[in-house]
Amino acid sequence: MPETKFRSFRVDAVVLRHSDYGEADRLLTLYTRQLGKTRAIAKGARKIASRKAGHIEPFTHVRLQLAKGRDTLIVTQADTVDAYLSLRDDLILTSQASYVLELLDRFTYEDETENSAIFRLLTDTLSRLASKADVWLVTRYYEIRLLDHLGFRPQLVECANCGREIQPEDQFFSFSAGGVICSRCGRGLPNVNPITVDTLKYLRHFQRSSYAEASRARPSLEVQKEAESLMQGYFTYLLERELNTPGFLKKIRS
């Protein structure tokens, strides 16, 4: 984050959300390539004639000039890179894009760390949604890659309990162990979820594939349902655990 040494600098950002601030200003929560998650104030953005207002709606990919104020960053210039307009005309796409932003917002805190991999994943995902790609596929791919970047990559090759290589059969998935549990261990462990061999194969394929490769697979409806509910359960578990970790709370409060 070398730029923060300077009084004014440029960032590439996606607006995660905004809220009213004072009489006429907006407080933006941004995910930036250069600083990770950060916040900045857009002065006068609520005035009807504001030239900045259109650039700072949620989902928008913007290039911002930021200046260091006394306590906060201030937006001095905003240019839209991509407004992803088609996301705004379609309720399903709007809600899916909101989910993508919210997931990132909930798992990150303001730590002034560059993370261009997450930033690229975010803008790629919004572009894919805006280009009307398969919503289910785009969202699941985003989830599994986001887990990688956040350091929660699920273990799908060896049993997350005993370390033995996973055999091609129905097994279990444990949120707390962070991966697949072999059929032997799974029978004796509490709080494990069944996972069929087809869903396991699909998730493995996903985990090691580029988006183009991942989009070639044709999972059955059952596999789609099971993969989605396992990923949702894993995210929910991680979020609750992180939120209850004192270190994590300290980081987001500071």
Ligand SMILES: [Zn+2]
């Ligand atoms: Zn095992």
